[in-house]
Amino acid sequence: MRPLRPGQDGQPGGAFLRPAGSRPSLHAGVRRDLPGAPDFAAHPFPEPAAARTRRDPAPSRFSYRLHRLWLTPLFRTALRVGLPAYLLVFALGVVLSDEARRDAITGAWEDAWAIIEARPEFRVTGMTVEGASEPVHSALQAMGPESFPVSSFQIDLESLRADFEALDAVASANLRITSEGVLTVHVREREPAVVWRSPEGLELLDGEGHRVARLRRRAARADLPLIGGEGADRAVPEALALIETAEPLGARLRGLVRVGERRWDAVLTDGRRIQLPAQGAGSALERVIALDQSQELLQRDVALVDMRLPGRPTVRMSEEALVELRRIRALERGESNR
């Protein structure tokens, strides 16, 4: 059939379409009927060219409007961002609205987490405490995790440390889990500096006045100085400074008593007192000691040295000394009176 219809070679107008020196089409955009390379293999009998030139692509009203809608920025943003976001939230809401499904999800999560926690890499097999005395050691052992082995995820080191440091005897605790799976605790204990005779009983305090432990007998820590009185624990550094100042008094100083939570009394053996001012207590004490060293003030029969007014040191003598003094003065006057 084809030899009979030689002109119909798939191109309208036949072979003259592309002569050697032909100019390109002047209406490149318009000429929709210019065919591309004819595909003879696929279409051995192409339909008449006239039928194809009549095809005239134009967007339908609907597709034209749709295209315009799609080019509207607001619509486009809503479709590209708003719709997926809405669908995601909606789907999540639907899935999570069922109680059983929610439980299944959390259960699966917890199971997975439990498997991770139980791995040997996170296992803690024991606890060692360093730098603690025996009672503190046993107390810390009692406060630590109840049973070993335990997963390191279940040990809250921060709260454990807070618990440890809540002990009065512990100044600071340093916790870490070593790579061998041992919970190591480095403890720095509080050093008792003074014995405080508090209303409740004898207590050991450290240099800052923090309670260290209860003391049953004073004799158990006879090496530590004694302080007393209400609120004395809040002025321990000052007390320690005063005690150091009172070194020359030696064994004559029995202790310090806080008076009115404001100032100190230095109590000497056989009940004699040195009343110190609230401000400048150290220098006042030094003056007393200097007086003692120069004039042997404390060797004399003095019941009380009142240094509360720095400008007017006052001495109260004992009863017998006063009688003796009066007697001596009377004697002096009586020689002339009699």
Next chain:
Amino acid sequence: MTDLYRKQRAMRQTRRAALQRGVIAVLDVGTSKIACLVLRFDGSERQRAADGVGPMAGQSGFRVIGAATTRSRGVRFGEISAMQETERAVRTALQAAQKMAQMRVDHVIACFSGANPRSYGLAGEVDVEDTAVSERDIARAMAACEAPDLGTAREVLHAQPVNFALDHLSGLADPRGQIGNRLACDMHLLSVDDSAIANLIHCINRCDLELAGVASSGYAAGISSLVEDEQELGAACIDMGGGATGLSIFIRKHMIYADSVRMGGEHVTADISKGLHVPMATAERIKTFYGGVVATGVDDREMIEIGGETGDWEHDRRTVSRAELIGIMRPRVEEILEEVRARLDAAGFEHLPSQQIVLTGGASQIPGLDGLAARILGQQVRLGRPLRVQGLPQAATGPAFSGAVGLSLFAAHPQDEWWDFEIPADRYPARSLRRALRWFRENW
């Protein structure tokens, strides 16, 4: 006339809104093709204006971001004859241009070539109210122009003030602020058939678009293809389109005359189709590949296969020499040019200081046309191509696009029209507040 005035004013307002938004489409509804350009305006124009760069301003302000052409359908002689078909073609072009621009366009400036344009030169004269000419004086001067009888079913397409004269000083481009007593105004008015405009508006509204301006395509082609000195000294632009050939005469940068010949390239194609017994598509192809208007000896020997689809070997293997083809084409082209010549003579083109003629439009690409045109129209003939604008694709830089490019220049730098000025108070309808104010001012 107030109705039209209002319509044009609304269009101008729409255009201003579109420029504010920065995107506007330009649609050249032709007989053989529909071209659509999408323009994006950015703020650079305002900066340029401050520099005082006169001639090139206008193109610096916009950029073509989308361009598409499609075969026109349902348009004859530059007028819409089948609304549905034209609407489909406009949709095709607009969708392609929007797709290229990646932007939705809502406002369209359109031009068309047909609809029997008719030019009128009007003159008006008023006394200046104050010593200096104000915008209201200009509006009054234009309103004082005697309105010609346009005939039934005619609309005003352009009404542009082309010249102002103050007392005895003529040739003023912008008389505002000048001191004088009597202001005269020359206006060029172009009227077209109102059904053509109404059809165009309807067609564009059916595409969900708003019309932001209409122009005659001869005017648009003149803006884009005449160079500055031609516009200044006097020149005619002949836009040889598919179904109509538009012509516009420019002097002192204003269009002073426009007309259209209802013949174009499609008629040449139709002649070839009839003469050689080939379908229109084949005739169009033969015309674009082998067409010409000046036959030489070698053309007798250059044989063109014109083909056929009947299945008859003899019929389908016909050949025709190029000389024969030229013999078919030339009389029709001559006829078009003669008709143009007659219109130019009627307009008094020979009185212009310079008589440059610029041929543009798709049909001006016939080889040898300039030589033929020089014989008929006069010696100063050249072929024109549209001005280069930023972003225009290479495929749309040919003379067939001078209308579309000119329309985009028109969109960027619109010519002052009558409706850009305030309506003088006495032309307003009664019960107007302004009229009451005027009465109050005059009497108290």
